[in-house]
Amino acid sequence: MPSAPRFETTDATRRRMSRQRSRDTDIEVALRRELHGRGMRYRVHRRPLATVRREADIVFGPARVAVFVDGCFWHGCPTHATWPKSNDQFWRNKIEGNQRRDRDTDRRLTEAGWMPLRIWEHETVKKAADRIQATVTARRSSATRSAGTTVSPSD
Numbered sequence: 001m002p003s004a005p006r007f008e009t010t011d012a013t014r015r016r017m018s019r020q021r022s023r024d025t026d027i028e029v030a031l032r033r034e035l036h037g038r039g040m041r042y043r044v045h046r047r048p049l050a051t052v053r054r055e056a057d058i059v060f061g062p063a064r065v066a067v068f069v070d071g072c073f074w075h076g077c078p079t080h081a082t083w084p085k086s087n088d089q090f091w092r093n094k095i096e097g098n099q100r101r102d103r104d105t106d107r108r109l110t111e112a113g114w115m116p117l118r119i120w121e122h123e124t125v126k127k128a129a130d131r132i133q134a135t136v137t138a139r140r141s142s143a144t145r146s147a148g149t150t151v152s153p154s155d
Contacts, residue, residue, distance in 0.1 A: 027121045034129040063139040064114045
């Protein structure tokens, strides 16, 4: 039986990668601060669907909007992603796997009536917050129209 390929890495690379945060990144915190400043209320790091083991970074439950803040490297941003030269096949598999999981997550959420929003880490906080706010507002007002009731803007 052939042995699994070994992926050698330097101590410097190992240290650098181990310090990468998976939650509460600078862009996430800045985006949450901007949304909160606009009067928007949300949940942080929640599963939109209890049956799917995937957390959204920001969740607007009543509007059914799930926001994911994706890192350019980890999610293969078409504008800024780079392919590492060391262990290139390992990283290609990792990043392409992340992309497949992202597409699957978006599909599952959409089928369940949620609106997944993907924000790239390179987007400006203001533009990302504008897009999120517009989506949440539109979904709230469409839910209000279909229910035939009114909802105050602070909900």
